[in-house]
Amino acid sequence: MQPISKSNWIEGKVLEHKNWTDSLASIKIAARVNPYISGQFTRIALEINNEIISRPYSYVSAPSDNFLEIVYVKIPDGKLTPKLSELKSGDNILVNNNAFGYFVMSEIPKGDNLWLLATGTGSGVFISLLKTDAPWNRFKKVILIHGVRNKEELTYLDQIAKFKNKYPQKFHYIKSVTREKIDGCLNTRIPNAIENGIFETTTKIKISKTSQFMICGNPDMIKETINNLKNKGLEINRRSNPGNITIEKYW
Numbered sequence: 476m477q478p479i480s481k482s483n484w485i486e487g488k489v490l491e492h493k494n495w496t497d498s499l500a501s502i503k504i505a506a507r508v509n510p511y512i513s514g515q516f517t518r519i520a521l522e523i524n525n526e527i528i529s530r531p532y533s534y535v536s537a538p539s540d541n542f543l544e545i546v547y548v549k550i551p552d553g554k555l556t557p558k559l560s561e562l563k564s565g566d567n568i569l570v571n572n573n574a575f576g577y578f579v580m581s582e583i584p585k586g587d588n589l590w591l592l593a594t595g596t597g598s599g600v601f602i603s604l605l606k607t608d609a610p611w612n613r614f615k616k617v618i619l620i621h622g623v624r625n626k627e628e629l630t631y632l633d634q635i636a637k638f639k640n641k642y643p644q645k646f647h648y649i650k651s652v653t654r655e656k657i658d659g660c661l662n663t664r665i666p667n668a669i670e671n672g673i674f675e676t677t678t679k680i681k682i683s684k685t686s687q688f689m690i691c692g693n694p695d696m697i698k699e700t701i702n703n704l705k706n707k708g709l710e711i712n713r714r715s716n717p718g719n720i721t722i723e724k725y726w
């Protein structure tokens with residue numbers, strides 16, 4: 476049980492529940508929550524056996540959207556997601572009134588190019604960020620890299636195509652599928668591609684101390700990628716000591 480007062484919960488309605496695969500889904504929700512900033516997360520909860528079970532989820536939606544959206548993986552023995560996956564349009568869902576976190580553009584120092592690296596559900600938060608003007612106004616190039624195991628996990632391709640249409644020169648989107656060879660996709664883990672320079676040769680954009688990286692997803696990927704970026708002279712971004720690498724860990 477989470478020690479969160481009931482007054483923080485807003486009862487929302489499920490507008491749409493989309494299954495991308497058997498274990499990957501996204502939910503659009505109508506709920507009148509306090510304003511949030513792209514890059515932040517909320518907490519989603521259900522009452523299960525008389526307990527409020529809640530977990531944090533990054534917003535995929537942006538403040539300009541007239542719905543809230545999250546994307547999640549169904550964890551077979553998880554406490555929340557198996558019940559979450561049973562929800563249908565019109566069902567009730569609890570959303571925290573407030574949003575949290577500092578994985579937001581205002582925390583990212585100046586730089587030439589913005590690299591957004593995600594595995595799995597980690598790409599959702601970047602969809603939210605890219606729906607806002609800040610990344611496009613602030614950086615010369617924006618590179619979104621999404622690593623997944625199977626091609627069905629390449630979510631939000633329609634939305635990503637809209638970004639490409641709007642910013643054809645500025646935006647690069649790289650898909651990497653590790654468990655199958657797919658035309659138009661790399662077949663490599665993100666840390667390895669940083670180490671051997673594949674992303675740089677694919678985009679013709681050099682990683683340097685003027686690059687900014689935001690990384691979200693699998694903790695092992697994050698750890699190894701940080702090490703490989705440090706080997707290229709980049710530093711973790713801290714408020715007390717600004718750097719190039721800003722991360723969001725999901726577990």
Ligand SMILES: Cc1cc2nc3c(=O)[nH]c(=O)nc-3n(C[C@H](O)[C@H](O)[C@H](O)COP(=O)(O)OP(=O)(O)OC[C@H]3O[C@@H](n4cnc5c(N)ncnc54)[C@H](O)[C@@H]3O)c2cc1C
Nearest residue numbers: 516530531532533546547548550553554555556596725726
């Ligand atoms: C700041 C923050 C933001 C988050 N945003 C998201 C999000 O946008 N989407 C999302 O799916 N999860 C997100 N999470 C993770 C989420 O809060 C839950 O941990 C997850 O949904 C599992 O909940 P559960 O109760 O079913 O499983 P639990 O009983 O809590 O089991 C947790 C275990 O599930 C696995 N796990 C957790 N998250 C994932 C994941 N995303 N992909 C693969 N395995 C995972 C890990 O092994 C973890 O130890 C976020 C976590 C944090 C801290």
